[in-house]
Amino acid sequence: MTISTLTRGGAQREQQHCLRKMERVIIAMQDPDIGLKMRNQRLLITVIPHAMTGNDIMEWLIQKYNITDEEAGHLGGLLVQYGYIYPLKEPRSLILRSDDSPYRFQTPYFWTSSRWPASELDYAIYLAKKNIRKQGELVDYEKQNYNLLHKRINHTWDFVVMQAREQIRASKQRRKADRIVLECQEQAYWLVNKPCPGAFDVFDLGPERCNVLNSRVILNRRALVRNRVKSSICLESFMKFCDQYHQHDPIMSGCLPSNPWISDDTTHWTINTDLVGTPTRLRVERWSFSFMELLNDCLGRREFMTYLEKEFSGENLCFWEACEDLRHGESSKIILKVEEVYKTFLSPGAARWVNIDSKTMERTLEGIKQPHRFVMDDAQMHIYFLMKKDSYPRYLKSDLYKNMLSKAIVPQETKKSVFPFMRRQRHSSPSPAMVSQATEDNGKAKGAGPAATNSGTLS
């Protein structure tokens, strides 16, 4: 092997954080005290030391990391694929067999992290050596690569051939066992770095990423004066949240009547469509978790609007909705929308005048002179918190809500079908693009369409 190695700049190395971790595993495996027990491998008449079986590797991984068979097999397999361990019996098949197939550790000289990317010159020498040693030993793709290299680095070809000859001569003077080991190591290295086309290539990394410098002083200064909350309070809130939503999480508690992806029964989706006639109990309960939950559910929002109208404060919600529309709508319509909002909600004597405190009103009216997307933010937030602190809690105590809750349905859990292998027919659901082109629905249960399917395999 030639001495020169191209060391790429820090960039590509950082993407290979995993290589350093793999090396630590490998080094631990070779530790004389806690590592693997090595055996000798018999190859016809030569005995090669420091080999281990696939089974040994699996056992060691299971024991050291306290993981299952499957995971140990997976991890060990990756170690082989990345070239840190190579098989002795079938060198071209880079998999970990959990029987007594022999494996050896790759020498650090040939580790991916020390010798990447593989140098073209080295590859040319390797192929030349193979060619010289035994004519016709090169496999198809190797022959192709050889010819390509011959064209590309033709100017150094004499050097390549000379190096190849020298290395063959030097190896002939080694002990047979050493020679075999070195050949195996080299071969393993090239099998990983220049795989057969179509075979798995672990060095397929995706687009390159790069790095640059910058200053953090201003950010840190600002961070120092920030208000922070005690950890105990923050962490308690996570506990509360997870607990509150536990029943609503299909993965944790299942869903009624059944998870459509598992049973192919789309009832769960049908009974939970946006503007269904009678919502499920879980859905109505969720409205009481937070004001945002109520507003995010269009059925909930409609109910809340009904309640507000009864209390003659419906304009608050309308105003909030108009502001949301302004914030997230097209840029070209901003001026128009701001005018509309002003006329309808803010101007003195407006049809649906909203009650904002004088300071906020002043600021907003000032801002309207130069309308932009966020000009209503202050007013919107004021009204939002008004509804949240006042109307929302009263809504939850109201008869309207309580009736909704009592009317709400609790679907029966589907009994497992007698013939579990009978699959239901799967059909495509109607595309939202199509639905939006049809007339707007008002309360009709939509989309009785069953689950989406794919044209490929189902498993």
Added chain:
Amino acid sequence: MCDQTFVAITFGPCDSCSENRPLMNLYIKTEPINYCSLCMEIMACQDLAGGETLNSLKAETESLRKRLEEERKKLHDVELEKVAEKAEALSALNLKTRRTLKGHANKVLCMDWCKDKRRMVSSSQVPAHPVFNSSQEHAVSMPTTWVMACAYAPSGCAIACGGLDNKCSVYPLSLDQNENLAAKKKSVALHTNYLSGCTFTNSDMQILTCSGDGTSALWDVESGQLLQSFHGHSADVLTLDLAPSETGNTFVSGGSDKKANIWDLRSGQNIQSFDTHESDVNCVKYYPSGDAFASASDDATCRLFDLRADREVSIYSKDSIIFGATSVDFSLSGRLLFAGYNDYTINVWDVLKGTRVAVLFGHENRVSSLKFSPDGTAFCSASWDNTLRIWA
């Protein structure tokens, strides 16, 4: 930069780094200084005022950072593990692949769910094939390789995608399956490097994008106008996620500079920053309540960061997990964290207790993207093995 009157070259100790190098004589506000070419580059990038040296700036950053750490520690009175002791232990999960979607001829790089909980859009590596719906209704041809980001519009009537073409384009979806969608395409965002992520904000009218050029940006779809840009990452921005909070005004982004930053959509300011990861942050996702977010990184860990406590509160890692995590998502209740890794597996973590609950095998190459359906009934994983899998 500086008020550069003329440049001459001499050799000697640099005023900034004190090393013997070929020097450039610069004039900053008529003061002559001698910097080596490297320090001059750095100074130009860093906006140093005259008199500040690279070392003094570094020192100030360090001391501020230490003080920040101390302040954060003061309010850290308990660990999440302790608080979570009283949480119920989780029963064994029975998660299996329920659907395998084959239809891509190349690596699947990204996917997104539609609000109707059934459809998805996914994008892949190769030009002629990429974006398609879960029932393969449409295939859009993109004149670019590596479509790394795709998103479904909230209305379900359009999709946005982009990648190495440095753009984010919006394609309206129609009913006619044979219609050439590429013809109706609308170029919305334009960056100076690859597009790594995109998402619609609450409506079809605005898109938030992040790019390899180190910036994120908010665009108006109709006019293609840039509404706001977000600068602060010192390397490629790889991921972003919108906050589900009440006021809906912030988002988090993660980058190759190992940091995760919180931004204010309205002002463009970087509000908070977290830099405890040891390698690129590949994916960030908000906790359902909006008070925290999780991140997945090349350092093989996922971490939970609390926004109110302004610190990292949990690390999800295991010695046997060596390969980087590429994507994360929470289950609906936020109790479970699902993460896809470069070793082709998906690990499921108990968010509160910090332990691993399950490991899912099945993909035959890296898991590039992982997202829960809007109602939490299932999640989809996209992989470099050309398939998507739906698990429940």
